[in-house]
Amino acid sequence: MxxxxxxxxxxxxxxxxxxxxxxxxxxxxxxxxxxxxxxxSAWPAQRKQYPARGSKLDPFKPVIDAILIADLDAPRKQRHTLVRIYRRLIDEHHMSDVSYPVVGRYVRERRPRILQESGKAPSKVFIAQTHRPGEEAEVDFGDITIRLRGELVTCYLFCFRMSFSGKAIHRASLSAGQEAFFEGHLHALQSLGGVPTGKVRYDNLRSAVAQVLGFTRARVEAERWTVFRSHLGLEPFYCQPGIEGAHEKGGVEGQIGWFRRNHLVPVPEVDSIAQLNALIDAWDAADDGRRIGSRARTIGEMFAAEQPLLAPLPSEPFETGRWFSVRVDRYSQISVRTNKYSVPVRYIGRQVRVLLHASELVVYDERTEIARHERLLAKCGTRLELDHYLEGLLRKPGALPGATALEQARATGKFTPIHESWWAAARKAHGDSHGTRALIEVLLLQRHLPHDLLVDALAAALQSGALTADAVALEARKISESQPVPETVTDLDAQIDPIPSLTARRLAHLPADRRPLPSVAHYDQLLRLPRAQKGIS
CATH class of the missing domain: 1.10.10 (Arc Repressor Mutant, subunit A)
Structure with missing residues (x-):
């Protein structure tokens, strides 16, 4: 202005x-x-100050003040409510033409002031604090909005901020649960290179606090959190519940807002949470060069003095994920936290183990990993991988056109228009059943071929009219062989064909054949004999 x-x-x-x-x-x-x-004159004249306009409530303000002062000594359950004050002004003092909201605004303004003036309520004063290096830190969660694979989603930003230097480490996740809480701590402390030796301030997150005991700072902690903080050597300090406790960790409250405004505007577009966290790590490193307020030194310079004073990290690892034991249903799916995820069809009916992380889950059959999924954001969702159903679809090719896994593969771009065109041509040439089965055999090739290479091979096979899985594999081999060898590869033995033939693959597992090559030298003596001796007439 x-x-x-x-x-x-x-x-x-x-x-x-x-x-x-x-x-x-x-x-x-x-x-x-x-x-x-x-x-x-170059100086503008001072504007004339007009007296404030009077209010119809002015004659009754001393009466209201007297009522509020009398309430100071009244029993707690027999003090004036706003309705009672309004009724007394009308009945006893003949107040008219003054609305209830006008009286309410004045009472809400005057009641806390009268309490403070009488000494029965503390004044809201903020005391400046000095933090010693390497001792104190603050932790909080904030929500952020990103564009994940073209879709606008809300995820969560964990922040761990050192109070002395202002050094902050951030970590994004698809949930704000205990898994994200633990993973954020581990990432932050590993990035900082140590553990604060004093108090770490928290609000009353469910990941850490199971119950708030009255109006004290005593808390019943979540059991896994007690074990986790004991493992790392963290000493928590829990702030007052509600908005009154926000000022007790104002540094991290302001830090999340500053980070959101300066690094997440405009809304970032990423393909995965891992990609977003790589960007966040780069932004955290760049923030070391800025100064907070009027400080003489940068964040990085102050943290360089603080870092040697941190306590060392524990040498033993801590599993931040949560284990579940679930059974695979007849749809080849497992249910975790109200959401369903697919596993290969050969595990139907078996008991499997699931390790749930903040942004993904991993499925194990005993010690073998059999599936890995990005964690779903909403509840009662389903995430299916088309590759998990291919063996079953070979026996039931008619189920592929309406399969939910196929629709999700189309939505994520794994099933491309090239797949659609090749499938349509194969069904036209071989019939619906055989053409669909040929497509499924092509999809099985992607377990051994890169996705982009398989799409290029499908396009080449479609152009040449080759509508079988063997033809697609051959086209993929041609494309792979035509690609130039990277300059970094100098050893001829290291130049391994990415798509070996079936014969070469089988021969590679046989021992070396040290026998001499076959010879026909003893047949050469027949060439020197006359035709009659050879018995040829």
């Missing part, structure tokens, strides 16, 4: 340039009095 002094300066400049009074009025949107005043 332009100040009045700046307007005066612009008017005086235009007057010196010879502009007329009317032209200056149009240019600056002022009247002739303002132009005349600016011509006379």
């Amino acid at each position: 332009v100040s009045r002094a700046e307007v005066f300066a612009a008017i005086r400049r235009d007057l010196r340039d010879g502009l007329s009074n009317r032209a200056i009025q149009r240019r600056h949107g002022v009247n002739y009095r303002t132009v005349r005043e600016a011509a006379g």
Whole structure:
């Protein structure tokens, strides 16, 4: 907004340039009095202060104050409510033409002031704090919005901030549960290179606090959190519940807002949470060069003095994920936290183990990993991988066109228009059943071929009219062989064909054949004999 002094300066400049009074009025949107005043003095005159307009409530304000003062000594359950004050003003003091909201605003303003003036309520004062290096830190979660694979989603930002230096480490996740809480701590402490030796301030997150005991700072902690903080050597300090406790960790509260405004505007577009966290790590490193407020040193310089004072990290690892034991249903799916995820069809009916992380889950059959999925954001969702159903679809090719896994593969871009075109051509050439089965055999090839290479091979096979899985594999081999060998590969033995033939693959597992090559030398003596001796007439 332009100040009045700046307007005066612009008017005086235009007057010196010879502009007329009317032209200056149009240019600056002022009247002739303002132009005349600016011509006379560079300093604008002080605006006249008009007295505040009176209110119809003014005659009754002393009465309200007297009621609130009398309430100071009244029993707690027999003090005036706003309704009672309003009724007494009407009945006993004949108040009229004053609305209930007007009285309510005045009572809400005066009641805390009267309490403070009487000494029965503390004044809201903030005391400046000095933090020793390497001792204190603050932790909090904040929500952020990103564009994940083109879809606008809300995820969560964990922040661990050192109080002395202001060094902050951030970590994004698809949930704000205990898994994300633990993973954020481990990532932050590993990035900092140590553990604060003093208090770490927390609000009453469910990941850490199971129950708040009355109006004290005593808490019943979640059992896994107690074990986790004991493992790392963290000493928690829990802030007051509600908004009153926000100022007790104001550094991290402001840090999340600052990070959101400066690094997440405009909304970032990423393909995965891992990609977003790589960007966040780079932003955290770049923030070491900034200064907070009027500090003389940067965040990085202050943390360099703080880092040697941190306690060392424990040498033993801690599993931050949560284990579940579930059974695979007849749809080849498992249910974890109200969401369903697919596993290969050969595990139907078996008991499997699931390790749930903040942004993904891993499925194990004993010690073998059999599936890995990105964690779903909402509840009662389903995430299916088409590759998990291919063996079953070979026996039931008619189930592929309406399969939910196929629809999700289309939505994520794994089943491309090239797949669709090749499938349509194969069904036209071989019939629906055999053409669909040929597509499934092609999809099985992607377990050994890169996705982009398989799409290129499908396009080449479609162009040449080759509508079998063997033809697609051959096209993939041709494309792979035509690609130039990277310059970094110098050892001929290291130049391994990425798509070996079936014969070469089988021979590679046989021992070396040290027998001499076969010879036909003993047949050469027949060439020197006459035709009659050979028995040829």
